[in-house]
Amino acid sequence: MVAGRWALTSAMAAVVLGLGPGGPDHDAGARLTKPTSVTLDFRDRPVGEVVKAIEARSGKRVTAHGNFTKSAIGGFRLGGPADMSWRDRTVTLEAPEPVPFWEAIDRLAVAGRMAYRVGDYGDSTGVDFGGDGDAPSPACYAGPFRVGLLGVHEHREVIFVRGPWVRFYPSGVPAPADAADLTEAPKDGGTLYAELGVAAEPGLVCRRDGPLKGLEAVGEGGRSLLAQAKEDVRQTVQAFASIDGGITPTVRVPLKRVEGGGGRSVKTLRGVIPLEVGALKPEPAVVIRLGDAGGKVFRGGGAVFTVETDRTEPDGRRKLALSCRLSGDMDPAVREARLAALRTYQIRVVDARGAPASFASTGSGGDGRGALSFTYEYVPGQQPSEPPAEFRYYDLDRTAWQVPFEFRDIPLP
Secondary structure, three states: EEEEEOOOOHHHHHHOOOOOOOOOHHHHHHHHHHOOOOEEEEEEEEHHHHHHHHHHHHOOOOOOOOOOOOOOOOOOOOOOOOOOHHOOOEEEOOOOOOOEEHOOOHHHHHHOOEEEEEEEOOOOEEEEEEEEEEOOEEEEEOOOEEEEEEEEEEEEOOOOOOOOOOOEOOOOOOEOOOOOOOHHOOOOOOOOEEEEEEEEOOOOOOOOOOOOOOEEEHHHHOOOOEEEOOOOHHHHHOOOOOOOOOOOOOOOEEEEEOOOOOEEEEEEEEEEEEEEEEEOOOOOOEEEEEEOOOOOOOEEEEEEEEEEEEEEEOOOOEEEEEEEEOOOOOOHHHHHHHHHHHHOOOOOEEEOOOOOOOOOEEEEEHHHHHHHEEEEEOOOOOOOOOOEEEEOOOOOOEEEEEEEEEEEEEEEE
């Protein structure tokens, strides 16, 4: 199968963004949706050296650790190799002009016959190469995003249960369900669907902002192979899910067989993925100095933090518990997605020197009503850091963007 390659010019990006010169979001939008360029001038250089150079030139986290588990982005195998000699393998990687970050990553993967994953590293994301692996999936590049074509799937099943009287017992509580719920085919994809994986450059905090738009799936003879997706609660939640280190629900495009034959391939598959793109602001919006913050409320950056516990026990243990709510009205699914991003990327707890504090135990979770809770316990002598001194919350610069994708000549199952 052959993947289409997108290279947005600045004029095209302005159209996709819906921004005009001098518009209120023009600067932030242009900055957040511009791809990072990487110079490729490597001739017969070791993989490990090239990885370090790409990390330095891009300012993004790029590593070659080797041991990791399966991801949808890089297509690598379970359990990385124990032999790390692949990092000494030499590659030649050259281009007359700088290329987008994701193109550089894919070209290195192909040249070095390596796989990679996109993963979380605490407060950010990064790319980790992991040794021998298959070539990356076909991909489109748009701004700081990579849209990979993971595959086309078809489910063939015979379900003998009839009628909407089926009852499930997932939690011991019976609930009515349609017999169609017994199928293994995903509702948002149906029995035949193309599956896409979306990756943002490390350092961006992104989420989907609704269902796909402008979808086209054209078969041989120009006949449409696009099917109607079924709506359900899970699909609605996934349509606003975070785009981050490999835990994002994959994006599915529902397809159909055409009566009389639509051919054996999808000649053109294209569409647009609406996203909210964000990046941490350099200065924290809320700083809570610990020691006597118990019972106090702190506001900033669209969030409200209530400190429930901030105390030191006689044995020196320090305990901190607080909750967070986002200000303003928004769709519940959007609120949950933003809270998930806040919990993962927008919180720092530091010691008196500003270094990250470590804890004997931590916890976080939502209450299902738009609130998020955090708990921390510090035990002196058991952690390598000094005691926690500040809790910091960083707001995001945000912009809306639409990521186009196009693939051609995709074989059907």
